[in-house]
Amino acid sequence: MSWLTLFSIALPYDRWKRLRSLQGAARLPSDFHLIPLQIRWIEFSAVMNQASSRFPDLSALPPVDAIGIDERVRRAQTRSLKGKVKLDALHLAVTMLDVTTLEGADTPGKVRRLCAKALHPMPGDLSIGPAAAVCVYPRLVKTAAEAVADSTVRVASVATGFPSGQTALKDRLSETRQAVRDGATEIDMVISRGLFLAGRHRAVFDEIVRTKEACGDAHIKVILETGELQTLDNVRKASEIAMAAGADFIKTSTGKVQPAATLNVTLVMLEAIRDFHERTGRMVGMKPAGGISNAKLALQYLVLVRETLGPAWLNPEWFRFGASSLTNDLLMQISKQREGRYPSIDYFSQD
Amino acid sequence: MNRISVRKTHKLYIGGDFPRSESGRTFRDGEAEHAIEASRASRKDLRNAVVAARKAQPGWAAAPPFLRSQILYRAAEMVESRAESIAASLATAPGTSEKSALAETHATADLLVHYAGWCDKYQSIFSSVNPVSGPFFNFSVPEPVGVVGLVAPAAPGLLGLATALAPALAGGNTAILLAAPGHAATALAFAEALATSDLPGGVANILTGLRDELLPHFASHMDIDSLIVHNTTRDQRVAIQTAAADSLKRLTFPEPGRDTPPPYDILNLQEIKTTWHPVAS
């Protein structure tokens, strides 16, 4: 630790200036000099290693009016999908599923059953699915990777001290590296809500940059845990930080905190993605997760995506649902659309 | 040897000044030996008065109600302190004794005190927070209608002027007041009291002149927002209402025996503004 201290103190003035300009000089937190040296070092190394990631100018963000968001969402909810359009949207939704199990009771057997469901949501009907990914804890990545090998189904893992993110950064980074080594091609990381709510936005940014480095070629989905951020202004800020730090996807929730995904926070995040794309030309994916338990709601999400981002985002490359119980309802609705009668849950496998 | 008295020239009260009519004309107002040569306001004098009133309106409306209140109270003080001279000109009107004239002057001061007190109260009475269904804070407040034309009642000569003017001024409006026939001298005395109060120039403008000549111009002027005309005949009402339609003037023709008491007379010269705002964090 002592050499770090020395380095920090010995940093020549012109290097400091460069660092400051990279950070957006005027935007340094007022308590910058009080930030522990370790964090400073993280910030510094992050800036040096990821010169392309710039901390966003949060003061330039438009405020978000929660009532306006609510009205826009309610208006989108009145969209009515019928016939083939509805059927196609349901099919699309199945392919966007990150079929998820994140329980303390998860076992290799449970994960294998889940993988089977992701690969063949409706056994015997190849027109349905497969799902986009399975999403599991790091210890079960190997099992999942074997189960979905040679398919298009990807393995996503919640690394980084899921769900609270309250472990040491080095542990979160090594957890991430291990998950990738075990075969995860997507990492769902959680941000440090504690840092965010303490106003340490820069530190949140740097942790994402570091985690993305640790991901290597794997995609990184950054979970904001919007239920803990509480306000839509915070959601918007966190979205900007995540995207600027290199997130491939931004994701609403862990599913362990209520409220999890809502249409309202999703709309705020979609608007952030749209503005980021307009500004930088880079597309970022969106994943609402938790609480999306029925097909009707899933379709409402798709309507929001369609009307906010447009059709380019309407595929599993750019939009996912994080859900555990949505699959069967989508399948039941597909069945209803096809056969014109209401099905029974007993005809669908409960995994 | 008797002293030669210094007589008063009877002028108009416009924008805080006392100009003669731009037309240079006068008219004979009052009875017999009490009659005076009063300034005969023209269409252009009215126009000038409206310009002065319009200019003064935003400032008067924006003045803190407590300040408006104190200024109207100051006007009452001025009427009271000049009570004898005001009463003297009031007493020249037929059927008015010196005693009743003084009583009316005192009543006028009292009336101004009463309305001075309303300046910061009618808003609370006529405002509302409206319980709308939805996440909105919604409230309605009265705001002055703007520039008001007032054609004073034939009687009482002084109290009538104040009764017409006070609710307009208390409510943040500026006004052009046309004195009733036979009361030009009283109107001028009243104007002098107002001019020596702290009332900003243009807030109250007082014209003397011929009713029939000026009424059509009051009615058709596009920059007068509201008009109250006392003692009208049906024909006059037809003419005024027809001419006032183009500017959608708010019109009131008070009927004898159907007074609008305070604070409803203040409300009569107010618009209601309703504002919505979302409630969320």
Place this chain on the structure above:
Amino acid sequence: MTTKRKSTKPHRRTANAPENSFVAGGFAPAPEDASILRLDTKPRRLLIGGKWVAGASTRETINPATGEPIATFAIAGPKQVDAAVAAARRAYEGEWSALPAAERGKLLFRLARLLQERSREFAVLESLDGGKPIRESRDIDIPLAAAHIFHHAGWADKLDYAAPGRRPRPLGVAAQIIPWNFPLLMAAWKLAPALATGNTVVLKPAETTPLTALLLGQLIEEAGFPPGVVNILTGAGQTGATLAAHPGVDKIAFTGSTAVGKAIQRALAGSQKRYTLELGGKAAHILFEDCAIDQAVEGIINGIFFNQGHVCCAGSRLFVQEGIADTVIRKLKRRIETLVVGDPLDKNTDIGAINSPEQLERIQELVAAGKAEGAECWQGPQTLPRRGCWFAPTLFTGCSQSHRIVREEIFGPVLAIQTFRTPAEAIEKANNTPFGLSGGVWTDKGAKIFKVTGALRAGVIWANTFNKFDPSSPFGGYKESGIGREGGLHGLHAYLDLHHQSPTMS
């Protein structure tokens, strides 16, 4: 457009996306079922003194979305106007005034409930007759009409509290003339306060949209109102003029154009009749740089495209602070591209049909004038149906205060956009109009909201929202946008005689 992604096998649907009709096309038709209406070919009659009677002549009402006739209705002539006013007078002097106020209120409560019960039918009929999207008639017009009646019902026995120190009394017979843009809602706005305050009514709906008011007449009968309390005369301008000028009428309430409002004021000259007027508007909608831009854009959409822009309080003049003008216009265009224009009965329709060929012509004329005067015109890419009356959502940029599209009420889906630099400039431009009905302000700064909303000379101001309505919220204009208020406590005064002192006042 699509950013290339590294690694892993592509997802199956990515390659197939164009085959997915949801991705490629949007929404399939989702029309509301019109069979609920039980439309028949019998000509609609007038409601006078509790009886349905024939008029002086008949006329057809047209579905503006198709140009096809829907039904035939009666035109009331002077004889029917006389009869209706006489019936209203009889009811006023008889049963209606004898009824205890609380009972009067209960009849209105009943009516509100009946309307809620039949709301779907009313919504379909409103959209069919007037061309407005079913989403609006279903979610806004009809529920708000029922809420208005319900709210006012409760006032009936509490009127002493509406005017401290006064003993309010009804005025007598109210003639109410309503427009075609919100046919049922305006009927409710007029009827509810008039009846709650103890007046009787002769209601005249607009000639292009008579059907929901007539259906409401049936509910009024069903609710058990005494005959003559509400009389409904369908007809055109002549019927309205005859009614307004009728010597048996004590009070006129009119909603419509400023030109007709002025004509009514003239026609009433010398009559001592009370009147309230809800007239035109040209609302300023002001966006400051610090506003919630995406929600403001949605507010603009609601402000100008709600009901095809056939809204007197539409936010038809947009003022955007220069620093965000390009962003706002870009976002606005993008949002407009997602709007669905078409069949009013389709649940996904955002912009329905223009109400009548005459109105379409007026919009076209003003849009042509905007182009001729040098403003830049942009229209949504929507394909318009070939039959019926339609107009694409339209923006004008580069407008100046002198342009006709900035000064005149277009009453269509046409927005005139200007920029400004400072709050003072925005306020000055916003107030630079003879109208004064409504206004909108978007900013995140509380102090600025109160400064600007206070300075706008208009009766209804929406801050960080737009086009919101509620029965408890007074609505009405400054200047040439009208006289008087409708709704809320203040709206009651328009139907009350306040000259009588409360016995409890000393």
